[in-house]
């Protein structure tokens with residue numbers, strides 16, 4: 352497999368170097384940028400496989416950069432992980448719908464960061480319609496259209512199945528009700544946003560006997576997220 356390239360956009364040099372060092376040791380090809388302008392220039396030069404973008408940058412906010420890149424055709428699919436200084440900022444980032452694929456709060460260990468980078472790279476790759484998606488003992492068999500926990504089937508209605516399939520293929524990211532309507536129901540149908548809450552409740556109830564209901568998380572003021580992490 353070709354070496355994956357990561358562009359690190361962070362103005363604080365010691366942090367940037369620490370990140371770059373950890374990533375290089377993990378086998379990534381790393382480029383560094385200290386502000387939005389340099390990051391833009393680096394993108395024109397060569398498109399990386401993933402970007403790490405700090406929230407506070409000297410010339411513009413990392414949030415603005417992320418939103419802009421997620422709007423542009425050439426960079427829309429480029430995975431971005433935002434680095435934030437405080438946990439509360441994660442809610443803000445999510446609420447503002449920056450389009451970031453994940454968020455990491457400082458301080459973080461190189462190991463944690465690399466785990467997140469690998470997770471985002473994995474799910475941004477091409478998805479196989481027939482693959483089986485696993486989370487712990489929870490498996491979703493896309494070929495058979497079946498959800499199991501160990502040997503036990505989890506009975507789900509068609510909408511709950513599609514919701515779970517979407518969540519399991521897009522973990523760790525907050526989706527607003529509107530985005531879920533678009534992605535799970537398809538943009539054309541008329542469904543009230545509170546209908547989503549009903550299906551979320553049904554999905555949680557089906558997962559509850561297996562103790563996986565906590566994976567479907569409500570993010571106040573923002574929407575829903577599928578995550579094993581309980582911190583907010």
Ligand code: CA
Pocket residue numbers: 361362363405406407408
């Ligand atoms: Ca900064």
